[in-house]
Amino acid sequence: xxxxxxxxxxxxxxxxxxxxxxxxxxxxxxxxxEFEVRKIVREEVASIVDDFRVDALGNVLATKHGxxxxxxxxMLAAHxxxxxxxxxxxxxxDLFQFECVGGIDPRQLPGKAVLVGREHLPGVIGxxxxxxxxxxxxxxxxxxxxxxxxxxxxxxxxxxxxxxVTFATRFEVLGPSLRAKxxxxxxxxxxxxxxxxxxxxxIDLLAAFTVQEEVGxxxxxxxxxxxxxxxxxxxxxxxxxxxxxWDEEDENVQYNTHLDAGPAIYVMDRxxxxxxxxVSWLRDTAEINGxxxxxxxxxxxxxxxxxxxxxxxxxxxxxxxxxxxYAHTAASIARLADWENTLKLLxxxxxRVTPDLLTGERRG
Amino acid sequence: MTDxxxxxxxxxxxxxLSGFESPIREIISKAWEPLVDELSVSxxxxxxxxxxxxxxxxxxxxxxxxxxxxxxxxVTGIRDGLxxxxxxxxxxxxxxxxxxxxxxxxxxxxxxxxxxPGHLLPDSVGDGPVEMKYLLVDVxxxxxxxxxxxxxxxxxxxxxxPLELSGEALAGHTLDNRVSVAATTxxxxxxxxxxxxxxxxxVASAQEEETLxxxxxxxxxxxxxxxxxxxxxxxxxxGSNDWRSLPFGExxxxxxxxxxxxxxxxxxxxxxxxxxxxxxxxxxxxxxGTDAMAVQIVAEGIPCAVLGxxxxxxxxxxxxxxxxxxxxxxxxMAEFIADLTPDSLDQIQWEx
Numbered sequence: 150x151x152x153x154x155x156x157x158x159x160x161x162x163x164x165x166x167x168x169x170x171x172x173x174x175x176x177x178x179x180x181x182x183e184f185e186v187r188k189i190v191r192e193e194v195a196s197i198v199d200d201f202r203v204d205a206l207g208n209v210l211a212t213k214h215g216x217x218x219x220x221x222x223x224m225l226a227a228h229x230x231x232x233x234x235x236x237x238x239x240x241x242x243d244l245f246q247f248e249c250v251g252g253i254d255p256r257q258l259p260g261k262a263v264l265v266g267r268e269h270l271p272g273v274i275g276x277x278x279x280x281x282x283x284x285x286x287x288x289x290x291x292x293x294x295x296x297x298x299x300x301x302x303x304x305x306x307x308x309x310x311x312x313x314v315t316f317a318t319r320f321e322v323l324g325p326s327l328r329a330k331x332x333x334x335x336x337x338x339x340x341x342x343x344x345x346x347x348x349x350x351x352i353d354l355l356a357a358f359t360v361q362e363e364v365g366x367x368x369x370x371x372x373x374x375x376x377x378x379x380x381x382x383x384x385x386x387x388x389x390x391x392x393x394x395w396d397e398e399d400e401n402v403q404y405n406t407h408l409d410a411g412p413a414i415y416v417m418d419r420x421x422x423x424x425x426x427x428v429s430w431l432r433d434t435a436e437i438n439g440x441x442x443x444x445x446x447x448x449x450x451x452x453x454x455x456x457x458x459x460x461x462x463x464x465x466x467x468x469x470x471x472x473x474x475y476a477h478t479a480a481s482i483a484r485l486a487d488w489e490n491t492l493k494l495l496x497x498x499x500x501r502v503t504p505d506l507l508t509g510e511r512r513g
Numbered sequence: 514m515t516d517x518x519x520x521x522x523x524x525x526x527x528x529x530l531s532g533f534e535s536p537i538r539e540i541i542s543k544a545w546e547p548l549v550d551e552l553s554v555s556x557x558x559x560x561x562x563x564x565x566x567x568x569x570x571x572x573x574x575x576x577x578x579x580x581x582x583x584x585x586x587x588v589t590g591i592r593d594g595l596x597x598x599x600x601x602x603x604x605x606x607x608x609x610x611x612x613x614x615x616x617x618x619x620x621x622x623x624x625x626x627x628x629x630p631g632h633l634l635p636d637s638v639g640d641g642p643v644e645m646k647y648l649l650v651d652v653x654x655x656x657x658x659x660x661x662x663x664x665x666x667x668x669x670x671x672x673x674x675p676l677e678l679s680g681e682a683l684a685g686h687t688l689d690n691r692v693s694v695a696a697t698t699x700x701x702x703x704x705x706x707x708x709x710x711x712x713x714x715x716v717a718s719a720q721e722e723e724t725l726x727x728x729x730x731x732x733x734x735x736x737x738x739x740x741x742x743x744x745x746x747x748x749x750x751x752g753s754n755d756w757r758s759l760p761f762g763e764x765x766x767x768x769x770x771x772x773x774x775x776x777x778x779x780x781x782x783x784x785x786x787x788x789x790x791x792x793x794x795x796x797x798x799x800x801x802g803t804d805a806m807a808v809q810i811v812a813e814g815i816p817c818a819v820l821g822x823x824x825x826x827x828x829x830x831x832x833x834x835x836x837x838x839x840x841x842x843x844x845x846m847a848e849f850i851a852d853l854t855p856d857s858l859d860q861i862q863w864e865x
Binding site for chain 2 (some may be wrong): 164174242244254256257259261262270271272273274275276277278279280281282288289290291295296297299300301303304305316317318319321323324325326327328388390391392393394395396397401403409437474475477478480481484
């Protein structure tokens with residue numbers, strides 16, 4: 150495909166797409182309780198796909214068939230869940246103890262506003278007044294078991310152990326950036342919704358909005374089995390550690406990704422060694438169409454691809470992420486342009502998929 | 514005055530860090546304007562509201578001091594579009610990572626306080642708390658735009674939106690000490706249809722959190738016969754349950770200790786009892802940590818009372834207060850002032 154052709158159909162981020170991302174980020178869907186995001190996904194895509202179902206784990210599996218013969222079955226996976234907390238105990242003084250769900254640095258919790266349960270009841274995770282702390286105390290982090298959620302003195306029975314909790318951060322546009330909770334992985338969910346709406350006709354698009362990624366990639370495993378695709382792409386968000394090193398003499402060589410450098414294409418992470426045919430395909434697509442891109446620094450981390458590629462007899466897989474700073478905290482910051490370029494790259498790449506892409510042996 | 518919650522929320526939305534109180538002072542001026550006879554601003558930036566009493570001059574004067582300044586941060590440097598900050602007032606660095614903030618640059622810039630990833634910090638940090646000097650503020654702008662809009666010395670305010678919790682509780686930043694400004698406003702409101710023969714000087718004082726600058730200077734200008742200092746005090750809650758903390762939402766604190774004239778403490782306790790306003794004696798064995806530390810020693814010395822509105826999680830962006838206690842404090846002050854007689858001063862005596 151030529152660059153000029155792509156620009157005509159290229160998806161853009163407009164009011165609608167931004168509005169959807171905002172709705173998705175403000176929704177609360179801690180791993181194991183993805184109801185709110187599933188509901189939004191259903192509203193967005195159920196009526197425009199050929200098959201829509203919710204499986205045994207709560208994954209949304211949606212199929213949009215292409216036209217003609219020899220269509221490649223491409224699975225696109227984006228996880229609906231986010232990191233958060235669960236209420237585990239009500240104490241006598243109407244304060245609630247909680248446990249972390251997913252990878253949360255406990256240092257991100259004290260002094261935060263939170264939303265509790267399906268009703269999004271406002272609460273706070275307080276901290277001892279600094280006036281009452283000793284220097285020694287301030288040199289130690291506050292243990293999660295010592296923190297409490299306070300919803301006010303008359304919360305009564307409205308909150309119960311088992312209720313999920315998220316940060317109360319509301320989605321906001323800051324100049325060229327977005328500030329929100331759960332951009333990991335509402336970026337992926339919003340991208341996948343948009344790709345379904347603009348599904349290229351040369352492929353069968355098998356969309357998996359997965360559950361429980363943050364607690365062990367559980368949804369993706371059964372989704373990949375059920376969809377039985379020819380290839381798969383995990384759409385996620387990956388950290389941009391593009392901050393200065395504390396020591397000004399030292400260069401930050403472990404940045405993972407940079408903001409403003411475009412979609413992050415994975416070669417290898419802790420869970421997956423990407424299929425080189427797919428790496429070349431994405432890179433070539435970006436080059437041909439003049440879409441900025443970056444290779445995510447190989448190393449730790451993992452996405453749904455980590456289980457998808459080992460499902461059944463093996464599924465050629467890769468991941469593409471929107472870079473975002475401060476993942477798994479109350480407020481991530483990402484660039485709108487990076488999201489738009491991710492969407493453009495994926496749309497352009499899917500539009501060029503032919504059975505030839507997967508002919509022959511895996512190389513590399 | 515308008516309703517308590519909207520007024521509090523309006524005050525919380527206005528910046529006013531110690532030494533930079535203009536935005537909050539304007540809001541308080543607007544609220545006090547119909548309630549007082551004269552408004553003025555002191556050399557150091559405190560707001561004085563003078564409510565004239567009935568009766569012949571010379572009239573005794575009572576001063577109410579409620580500090581209006583907020584804790585926060587100030588930009589100390591900019592690197593790669595990210596800002597280093599230092600504290601204004603006392604901040605526990607452990608509650609800063611992930612906090613929404615507003616950087617008051619050439620324009621107000623929303624941002625977030627960032628804890629850099631471990632591999633960009635000294636090894637000694639480990640998984641322990643990250644000192645303020647390593648934290649950064651990100652406003653989502655590209656480096657070239659940040660240096661256009663932000664300079665060293667710009668202030669940074671907390672930006673957590675207030676939350677209405679159950680049981681008439683409100684959580685947010687800077688409730689210390691906007692709740693006392695609200696209580697003072699309720700007091701002025703309550704005095705509108707009450708006869709009082711003492712002149713009332715309401716002061717929204719500046720710079721309490723750093724220098725007590727307002728508390729040292731306004732009483733010098735006003736020369737009150739007695740002063741009521743109102744501030745927040747510690748409420749019982751997680752990590753705060755010893756004798757220093759009062760029950761949450763169950764009454765105002767009436768301070769007792771060397772910053773306070775014992776006769777005023779007793780007079781307030783008597784008044785609260787008579788009005789059936791719940792209160793607790795708030796013991797302050799060494800110092801009160803309030804404007805009273807300065808007010809007490811202005812000029813030839815001023816007898817002080819200290820009232821406290823119990824607050825959980827003081828100096829965090831999720832400070833939590835009971836609206837009931839704000840109303841109680843406002844009513845107690847209004848009743849106390851309305852009942853002051855020409856010879857009330859004679860009753861404020863030392864034993865022995």
